[in-house]
Amino acid sequence: MTSEPSTARSPRAVTLEQPSLSAACEAVADGIEREALVTVFGRCSVDYEGRASSVLEAGDRHVMLKPDGAALVHTDEGQQPVNWQPPGCEHDVYCDDGDADGSGVEADADPDALVLESLRSNPDERLLVRFQRVLQVSAFSGTDENELALSGTEEDLRQRILEEPDLLETGFTPLATERATPAGAVDIYGEDSAGRTVVVELKRRRVGPDAVGQLRRYVDALERDLHADADVRGVLVAPSVTDRADRLLGDHGLEFVSLKPTGD
Amino acid sequence: MTSEPSTARSPRAVTLEQPSLSAACEAVADGIEREALVTVFGRCSVDYEGRASSVLEAGDRHVMLKPDGAALVHTDEGQQPVNWQPPGCEHDVYCDDGDADGSGVEADADPDALVLESLRSNPDERLLVRFQRVLQVSAFSGTDENELALSGTEEDLRQRILEEPDLLETGFTPLATERATPAGAVDIYGEDSAGRTVVVELKRRRVGPDAVGQLRRYVDALERDLHADADVRGVLVAPSVTDRADRLLGDHGLEFVSLKPTGD
DNA sequence: TATTATATTTCGAAA
DNA sequence: TTTCGAAGTATAATA
Numbered sequence: 001m002t003s004e005p006s007t008a009r010s011p012r013a014v015t016l017e018q019p020s021l022s023a024a025c026e027a028v029a030d031g032i033e034r035e036a037l038v039t040v041f042g043r044c045s046v047d048y049e050g051r052a053s054s055v056l057e058a059g060d061r062h063v064m065l066k067p068d069g070a071a072l073v074h075t076d077e078g079q080q081p082v083n084w085q086p087p088g089c090e091h092d093v094y095c096d097d098g099d100a101d102g103s104g105v106e107a108d109a110d111p112d113a114l115v116l117e118s119l120r121s122n123p124d125e126r127l128l129v130r131f132q133r134v135l136q137v138s139a140f141s142g143t144d145e146n147e148l149a150l151s152g153t154e155e156d157l158r159q160r161i162l163e164e165p166d167l168l169e170t171g172f173t174p175l176a177t178e179r180a181t182p183a184g185a186v187d188i189y190g191e192d193s194a195g196r197t198v199v200v201e202l203k204r205r206r207v208g209p210d211a212v213g214q215l216r217r218y219v220d221a222l223e224r225d226l227h228a229d230a231d232v233r234g235v236l237v238a239p240s241v242t243d244r245a246d247r248l249l250g251d252h253g254l255e256f257v258s259l260k261p262t263g264d
Numbered sequence: 265m266t267s268e269p270s271t272a273r274s275p276r277a278v279t280l281e282q283p284s285l286s287a288a289c290e291a292v293a294d295g296i297e298r299e300a301l302v303t304v305f306g307r308c309s310v311d312y313e314g315r316a317s318s319v320l321e322a323g324d325r326h327v328m329l330k331p332d333g334a335a336l337v338h339t340d341e342g343q344q345p346v347n348w349q350p351p352g353c354e355h356d357v358y359c360d361d362g363d364a365d366g367s368g369v370e371a372d373a374d375p376d377a378l379v380l381e382s383l384r385s386n387p388d389e390r391l392l393v394r395f396q397r398v399l400q401v402s403a404f405s406g407t408d409e410n411e412l413a414l415s416g417t418e419e420d421l422r423q424r425i426l427e428e429p430d431l432l433e434t435g436f437t438p439l440a441t442e443r444a445t446p447a448g449a450v451d452i453y454g455e456d457s458a459g460r461t462v463v464v465e466l467k468r469r470r471v472g473p474d475a476v477g478q479l480r481r482y483v484d485a486l487e488r489d490l491h492a493d494a495d496v497r498g499v500l501v502a503p504s505v506t507d508r509a510d511r512l513l514g515d516h517g518l519e520f521v522s523l524k525p526t527g528d
Numbered sequence: 529t530a531t532t533a534t535a536t537t538t539c540g541a542a543a
Numbered sequence: 544t545t546t547c548g549a550a551g552t553a554t555a556a557t558a
Contacts, residue, residue, distance in 0.1 A: 042275070059410050077316070079552095079554090087341065121532090150317075208531070242532085442557090448532065
């Protein structure tokens with residue numbers, strides 16, 4: 001988390017169980033202030049408005065507010081949050097006093113709700129979580145200086161071919177990666193043993209029709225760019241293709257080479 | 265969460281602060297057993313192996329295990345978890361006794377680590393979180409009978425056009441949705457006032473080159489399917505297009521109509 | 529089960 | 544800032 005190699009704080013977890021809404025509010029505000037990772041579990045309703053809009057009526061859910069501005073609302077199902085906000089938001093927390101008539105006399109009464117609000121601009125988006133009951137509030141602080149090391153990506157597949165071009169086909173010579181065309185950047189641009197231009201599109205996993213369409217766009221664009229009579233080969237490299245994609249490849253005179261990101 | 269309308273349990277949150285690894289293990293096991301949503305915060309390393317593979321060295325992170333088999337590892341940054349497992353996994357928890365020499369004499373010693381393991385099949389994937397220190401374990405139970413109501417989707421855009429086809433163009437007549445072609449299903453299939461076939465591709469947001477490629481595939485496929493002399497119009501409907509996509513539309517004789525999912 | 533396309537996709541890199 | 548394509552994408556619908 002906050003990276004302070006020389007002055008690493010001890011990790012800390014502050015927790016309130018069954019707090020009043022006021023106490024929960026204070027704890028959340030303090031957590032946000034301290035740039036902690038704040039979680040709230042309880043009965044809440046959720047409203048979102050922005051690129052789309054949504055309403056979620058009351059239920060018990062787990063909400064996480066991150067110091068980078070991200071917000072996540074999780075039910076007990078699914079890998080994906082039911083509602084969220086990407087990093088860059090401003091988190092706000094307050095108690096709704098239920099002063100519906102505007103008289104102001106309820107200022108010291110028990111609040112009706114604890115409200116978490118996460119605002120974003122560009123695009124303008126608002127996430128509003130209204131808790132009617134809070135079972136737990138926590139604020140977590142710690143350090144995390146390590147980054148994820150991932151392998152088996154498309155980048156690994158590219159490296160594999162650049163280091164051993166014959167994996168694509170005997171005599172293949174890579175000339176450029178990310179070569180620009182009017183239709184976008186080509187993964188690998190090169191030529192075959194006969195000197196013909198070869199456009200290579202890489203995919204780390206089994207591909208469908210979309211990848212064929214992508215390759216086709218690049219081949220079309222290059223043929224126009226290099227002149228009408230240019231003979232450009234298009235090669236899709238992936239572990240495998242679906243039937244429909246295979247048919248599309250054939251229809252458009254494109255080729256396929258089976259290759260995985262790693263050598264296993 | 266677990267939907268039991270007539271016998272709704274009270275929501276519950278059981279929390280241990282600064283537990284021993286053994287106590288944490290027991291609490292996690294109990295939470296999984298009870299089909300609760302379990303969270304663990306502490307210092308851990310994470311290994312993943314499956315479609316790809318990854319390693320994440322020690323740091324303070326928040327882990328969530330859901331009763332449907334999903335697992336999430338969150339750092340204090342990003343909307344996305346740094347590691348995860350989709351629903352359908354089998355969660356397992358155990359203490360690593362650090363009995364490296366296999367002598368068995370350390371059976372009652374303090375464990376070296378609390379290990380969370382989430383296994384998936386098809387594809388075979390394994391997520392392994394190893395805690396060397398646990399600051400908090402919680403197990404949450406509750407009820408959640410409400411589903412998200414979302415608007416502003418591509419489906420809304422489709423409904424909008426089906427209810428008022430003139431929004432696309434005067435005299436447009438929708439004939440089918442999801443019409444099958446050799447290249448895939450077309451969003452809306454219809455004909456214009458002159459009786460020409462129209463293929464409509466819908467996007468809820470600003471589109472790039474990929475959407476043009478998609479529309480092109482459908483138009484191509486339908487022209488072949490309906491005979492070589494068939495005159496098929498392709499119309500992309502979205503709030504807006506990027507420059508490159510606009511050029512591609514022109515190159516391939518495709519059209520664009522600006523329309524948002526909702527009438528605002 | 530495999531395929532296909534959507535998504536409030538998120539994310540990162542490049543122009 | 545916008546654009547573009549990758550992602551261990553996840554998710555839902557469909558065959």
